[in-house]
Amino acid sequence: MSHNIPFFNYPALFTNEEEELVRIFRDVGRRGAFILQQDLADFESELARYVGCRFAVGVNNATDGLHFALVAGGIKPGDEVIVCSHTMQATAAAVHAAGGIPVPVEVGPDRCIDPAAIEPAITPRTRAVMPTDLNGRTCDMDAIRDICQRRGLLLFEDAAQALGAKYEGKSAGTFGIAAAISFYPAKTLGCLGDGGAVITDDPEVHRVLLQLRSFGMDDSGECQRWALNSRLDNLQAAFLRHRLRAYDGVVARRRVIAARYHARLVTLPRVGLPPAPDADARWFDIYQNYEIEADLRDGLQAHLKAAGIGTLIQWRGRSIHGQLKLGFTQDLPRTDRFFARCLMLPLNMTITDADIDIVCDEIEAFYRGR
Numbered sequence: 001m002s003h004n005i006p007f008f009n010y011p012a013l014f015t016n017e018e019e020e021l022v023r024i025f026r027d028v029g030r031r032g033a034f035i036l037q038q039d040l041a042d043f044e045s046e047l048a049r050y051v052g053c054r055f056a057v058g059v060n061n062a063t064d065g066l067h068f069a070l071v072a073g074g075i076k077p078g079d080e081v082i083v084c085s086h087t088m089q090a091t092a093a094a095v096h097a098a099g100g101i102p103v104p105v106e107v108g109p110d111r112c113i114d115p116a117a118i119e120p121a122i123t124p125r126t127r128a129v130m131p132t133d134l135n136g137r138t139c140d141m142d143a144i145r146d147i148c149q150r151r152g153l154l155l156f157e158d159a160a161q162a163l164g165a166k167y168e169g170k171s172a173g174t175f176g177i178a179a180a181i182s183f184y185p186a187k188t189l190g191c192l193g194d195g196g197a198v199i200t201d202d203p204e205v206h207r208v209l210l211q212l213r214s215f216g217m218d219d220s221g222e223c224q225r226w227a228l229n230s231r232l233d234n235l236q237a238a239f240l241r242h243r244l245r246a247y248d249g250v251v252a253r254r255r256v257i258a259a260r261y262h263a264r265l266v267t268l269p270r271v272g273l274p275p276a277p278d279a280d281a282r283w284f285d286i287y288q289n290y291e292i293e294a295d296l297r298d299g300l301q302a303h304l305k306a307a308g309i310g311t312l313i314q315w316r317g318r319s320i321h322g323q324l325k326l327g328f329t330q331d332l333p334r335t336d337r338f339f340a341r342c343l344m345l346p347l348n349m350t351i352t353d354a355d356i357d358i359v360c361d362e363i364e365a366f367y368r369g370r
């Protein structure tokens, strides 16, 4: 039987609250408030308050945001920055754009960087670690901060997927010098186009971030450095302000979906699951994605597709160290094994509990008799 359970329903991002979004568009348009206006300033303060940090700076996308965070935080040409090999290309590209050298290391069982893989990758040129809070889960920050403190390394965070995730009550993105969050439409807090923000507690980093996103200029218009243009549109900020108000409800629903997947799939020996919402009280995960590890992964994906269920292999199945044309030479067998088995199940705000049960039924059906 064929179902209709897409991996992600993009039109619903608009149609689910079309009237309200059109009202916001009309309001912003009639005010002619397009670039660096009050909606952006308000969103920045509200976002900073939401994550519990001093400053947020809206930028055009999180990739630029990571680049700016690294530059403002002091990364210099030739500095090595350790990243997880299971992350978006953007993490490594931001290091490269800042003049640094991204050094990918192994992923751990929770899909985030394996803290034990960090120290062996440190060289005299290592300046920083930039772990990715992947799939809406904060990395093991006690272990990572301990390494950074002992080895004199800077800490940045790629929190593109982790708005509202917490570790020991502290928000993802607030553990290091600065972090970037993405508002790409499919993100937990998505806008209607590209969008991102950098968060930091450091007033000097904040000052430089404001320059980096807008031609290197200070308030007087004098250029303090070379920079291009990467601002968060005021219209997108207005949409995001509206959505941030309802965000706790979004996170709660995502955690319910993850718990339902967990309860149904935990008995399947051939499927590895991400940590459940209540697995460890130190972590509060927001489930940007529900990424399983599956035996016979390609067969399972084909079976689900034939049943009308959309799934996705993150980064199209490519690790950072697997991007050989970019010069990576690392040998990371655990990450390679992960990439042969990983698959993301649909987890979004339109999926129903009945849909989740159908996805689980089909996964069970696939493994039955195999």
Ligand SMILES: Cc1ncc(COP(=O)(O)O)c(C=O)c1O
Binding pocket: 060, 061, 062, 063, 064, 087, 088, 090, 091, 132, 134, 158, 160, 161, 181, 182, 183, 184, 195, 196
């Ligand atoms: C882990 C991670 N880092 C960085 C990015 C880049 O974000 P953006 O698309 O806003 O540049 C993304 C997603 O898009 C991501 O998932």
